[in-house]
Amino acid sequence: MAIARTHWDDLPSETRQAVEKHTGSVWSSRTVSEGLNSAVAALLDTASGKVFVKGLHRDYPRRWTQDLEAMINPHVRGLSPRLLWRVDGEWDVLGFEAVDGRHADFQPGSPDLPRLVDTMTALGNLSCPDLPVKVAEHRWRTYVAAPEELEWLKGDRLLHTDYNPANVLMMDGGALLIDWAWPTRGAGWIDPACLIVRLMAGGHTAEEAERVVAQTPAWSSAPEEGLAVFARASVRAWDEIAGNDPAPWIKAMAYAARDWLKYRISTNESG
CATH class of the missing domain: 3.90.1200.10 (Aminoglycoside phosphotransferase (APH), C-terminal lobe)
Structure with a gap:
């Protein structure tokens, strides 16, 4: 069953501020409808360029899927978009290079x-x-x-x-x-x-x-x-x-x- 989407603007200010330490100011966001396993799935247009973010609340039972993605990413370079950073607080958010595809x-x-x-x-x-x-x-x-x-x-x-x-x-x-x-x-x-x-x-x-x-x-x-x-x-x-x-x-x-x-x-x- 797909997880209900949480939009960028609905995230706690602390989470958004933590992300912006990596990206600079977020100028706009677009929630992505595809995918089943992330509450946050959005393309952000930021001061440092576009970035794709996906995330789950820290209390979500399958938040461990974020750990697996972060762990395997360095080993699949060239086969998967590169993980740029991670914010792990009330919300666990992964930031990936944006791919035009x-x-x-x-x-x-x-x-x-x-x-x-x-x-x-x-x-x-x-x-x-x-x-x-x-x-x-x-x-x-x-x-x-x-x-x-x-x-x-x-x-x-x-x-x-x-x-x-x-x-x-x-x-x-x-x-x-x-x-x-x-x-x-x-x-x-x-x-x-x-x-x-x-x-x-x-x-x-x-x-x-x-x-x-x-x-x-x-x-x-x-x-x-x-x-x-x-x-x-x-x-x-x-x-x-x-x-x-x-x-x-x-x-x-x-x-x-x-x-x-x-x-x-x-x-x-x-x-």
């Missing part, structure tokens, strides 16, 4: 997809830094049929995992990944698998979606048994999420996960 189009045939795959390939080349991020076998542990299935998800790659089109910014130089609330260490093919379900929810067939990610090295080496385990886990995970939140996009993801599992089963049987 738009959110990705995931429809079949979109010219954005090859550029996103290039970014995913670059990310797949990164070993996960030695940081306290989530690990795949822990994140999906409640969605597998048996503990031994989790062995397929283990790996040393840095994963984004949340390929909502709103988390992909398209710019002249390619695609950037934003909203690193769930950085994860695991098998490199998990990110392409996460994108497949998103693409299917956006209108692709399973075959079309798998074709999009087919050129990534991680996908080309993905084990069939591991993909089957993850496909089943994805169905269980999205069914659980849809049971708690009937938003249309969540239902679409649950349907897509089921369709992908059917395709994986039929592919294995025919192979």
Whole structure:
């Protein structure tokens, strides 16, 4: 469920003053509607230039997502907008370089997809830094049929995992990944698998979606048994999420996960 937006002018004066120590005077602000996980999401025009800010109140239960974003940002330079500063008081606010871009189009045939795959390939080349991020076998542990299935998800790659089109910014130089609330260490093919379900929810067939990610090295080496385990886990995970939140996009993801599992089963049987 999306968090209600708090506008820049509605923040406490102490928070705004703390931000302006980094930016100089804020001349204008525009609240951004896209995104689900931040109470504050705004583009500020300031004395030192434009900056994008996102933040949560210090009492918000998932404020830890701000810690993860700040922690991982130095390790994904060139793949994500640069974190410039952080204000941590009554409100926890992250200030990022403003990027002149738009959110990705995931429809079949979109010219954005090859550029996103290039970014995913670059990310797949990164070993996960030695940081306290989530690990795949822990994140999906409640969605597998048996503990031994989790062995397929283990790996040393840095994963984004949340390929909502709103988390992909398209710019002249390619695609950037934003909203690193769930950085994860695991098998490199998990990110392409996460994108497949998103693409299917956006209108692709399973075959079309798998074709999009087919050129990534991680996908080309993905084990069939591991993909089957993850496909089943994805169905269980999205069914659980849809049971708690009937938003249309969540239902679409649950349907897509089921369709992908059917395709994986039929592919294995025919192979």
